[in-house]
Amino acid sequence: MADKSTDAKPMFLQGAEILARKRGISIEAFLADYERSIHNSKVPGNDCLDSEEIVMLAAGTGKMSVQSGLHLHECDSCNAAIEAMKNSRTK
Numbered sequence: 001m002a003d004k005s006t007d008a009k010p011m012f013l014q015g016a017e018i019l020a021r022k023r024g025i026s027i028e029a030f031l032a033d034y035e036r037s038i039h040n041s042k043v044p045g046n047d048c049l050d051s052e053e054i055v056m057l058a059a060g061t062g063k064m065s066v067q068s069g070l071h072l073h074e075c076d077s078c079n080a081a082i083e084a085m086k087n088s089r090t091k
Contacts, residue, residue, distance in 0.1 A: 043077040054078070058085035 020030035049057070049068060056062035064072075072078055
C-alpha cells in the first residue's frame, strides 16, 4: 500500500526529499541550495547553442562553426542538451 503522506506531494518534491536524504540534509536546506544554484546559473550563456543548432547536431545534420565547436568543448549544459535530444530520438 502506498504511503499517503507522499501520494499528495508533487513528484518533484518527492524526488527532492530523496536527494536531501541521500545528502544528509533537510529538505529545506536542499531546496535553499537548489534555489541559490538556479539564481547563480549562467545558462544559457551568450555563446550557448540555440535550439535549432542543438537539433541539427543531435541529428548529425548541418555543420558546426569553429566558435560552436570551441563552446561545446567547455559547456556541459549544451552537451547535455544534445545528448538528451539524441536519446529522445531513439525512443
